[in-house]
Amino acid sequence: MKAVLLSDIKKIEIRDVPPVHIEEDTDVLIKVGVVGICGSDIHYYKQGKIGDQIITFPQIIGHEMAGTVEQVGKKVSKLKPGDTVAVDPSISCFACDQCKAGRLHTCRNLKFVGCPGQLEGCLTEYIVLPEENCFILPDHMSLETGALCEPLTVGYYAVQRTGNMEGKSIGILGAGPIGLSVILSCMMKNARIVYVTDILDYRCHLALQHGAHWAGNPDRNDIVDTIIKSEPYQLDVVFECCGKQEALDQAFLLVKPGGIVTIAGIPEFDYYRFPANVVRRKEICIQQVRRQNDCTSHVVRAVGNGLIKPDFMITHHFSLKDTGRAFEIVSGYKENVVKAMIHL
Ligand SMILES: [Zn+2]
Ligand SMILES: [Zn+2]
Known part of the structure; x- marks a missing residue:
């Protein structure tokens, strides 16, 4: 499968990487549809780090995504192949003191999609995530809007x-x-x-x-x-x-x-x-504030009900092969860009 790798500072490459598979019974295999470029991706692109989170090149980046469920593990109960989903890129352990206190986002064992030393990013054709990180999109909601739910x-x-x-x-x-x-x-x-x-x-x-x-x-x-x-x-x-x-x-x-x-x-x-x-x-x-804690379902619902109308933020669309140009435009604040979306 194809993936976008950050192979050095300001260097984006598209390469073939080994396919991913469902490993846990609670996992879901998702065909990635749309990925938004985040300010944090730009920090990695320009500086190779955010604070002490330093990239070991090459790394697949990206964490704002929506896609279509391709396959589900044996114990997955709420999702089925064909569902379109928004994703919370933050995987918590549900066992540590922070998780038990309801602070999933400061979990001691947190793994975040596209974060150095934690997980590869979602700028790739397929990704495997736990079921609880996926949120079904209302029928009328596009994958672009679904991907926008993460920064929202x-x-x-x-x-x-x-x-x-x-x-x-x-x-x-x-x-x-x-x-x-x-x-x-x-x-x-x-x-x-x-x-x-x-x-x-x-x-x-x-x-x-x-x-x-x-x-x-x-x-x-x-x-x-x-x-x-x-x-x-x-x-x-x-x-x-x-x-x-x-x-x-x-x-x-x-x-x-x-x-x-x-x-x-x-x-x-x-x-x-x-x-x-x-x-x-x-x-x-x-x-x-640190990212977000367990708010994705509220936001997907608020956008679905029209209480929040965020689509105006999506100003640019690129195909996977043009991801390099997308990063150039977003990092340079060119062409009145707000949110650029990569379509896989
Ligand atoms: Zn982000
Ligand atoms: Zn935890």
């Missing part, structure tokens, strides 16, 4: 972990796929007003079209000053969704005393800094 779930979880959004004033710094997913989830949870910033104007426009009440480019205006002029008591919650120190600095200025700063971005550096006196005097709660 990360944004949904960031909002859920932060708390009640009803009537709240929100700042979202960064309007990439995660920031946009946070907007959609905040609106679904009845936030009062949503302010968005991004250094790319086209992403500000998209944010405005899909729920943001205001959007601004921090490279061209003083976004802190402008937002605080319309929200003199500052914001209840600020989501950092771009992994930039500047954005975190702005978040602490934008949030009100007693407010929450939620960090969802992945930085390219090892340490954030924060102004001790500002954070102390305002008694700011800093909430870091």
Whole structure:
């Protein structure tokens, strides 16, 4: 079967790899249909690592996928061949202290699809996963939308972990796929007003079209000053969704005393800094989020019911053989790209 391998920094190759087979009775063999390129894939592409997760080349990358069930193990009860499914790429052990405490995403034995040292990625024709990682798509939902459910779930979880959004004033710094997913989830949870910033104007426009009440480019205006002029008591919650120190600095200025700063971005550096006196005097709660915990079924349902309409994020389509070009476009923020999908 064919697979996309990252064989060096910024080097994508398509190679034949040995086929995969069902090993456990609870496994499902899936024919991969569509894979979205994630910001984390771009970190591996550009730097070969995220923090201390370092790639040993070559590695199959990719973890945002939807596909069609091809074959099921003997003990699989909820899926059958022909079902189309979205996938949660995070495999937990269900036995450790974290899993027992309901924290599947910080499982001590976690294995994540396309993560160095854990599992090969899904940019390949077939993949084997446990049944519990697969979520049947509603009849009318496309595989593209199914693949988009993974990043959408990360944004949904960031909002859920932060708390009640009803009537709240929100700042979202960064309007990439995660920031946009946070907007959609905040609106679904009845936030009062949503302010968005991004250094790319086209992403500000998209944010405005899909729920943001205001959007601004921090490279061209003083976004802190402008937002605080319309929200003199500052914001209840600020989501950092771009992994930039500047954005975190702005978040602490934008949030009100007693407010929450939620960090969802992945930085390219090892340490954030924060102004001790500002954070102390305002008694700011800093909430870091890690991927998502058990939210995929909620998101598939919300998208199926039309409560969240995320398809506008899909801006580019590529075939497997053009994956290299797809990575070039996404990593360079070219052609007003938001989410690029690879069709296998
Ligand atoms: Zn992702
Ligand atoms: Zn565990």
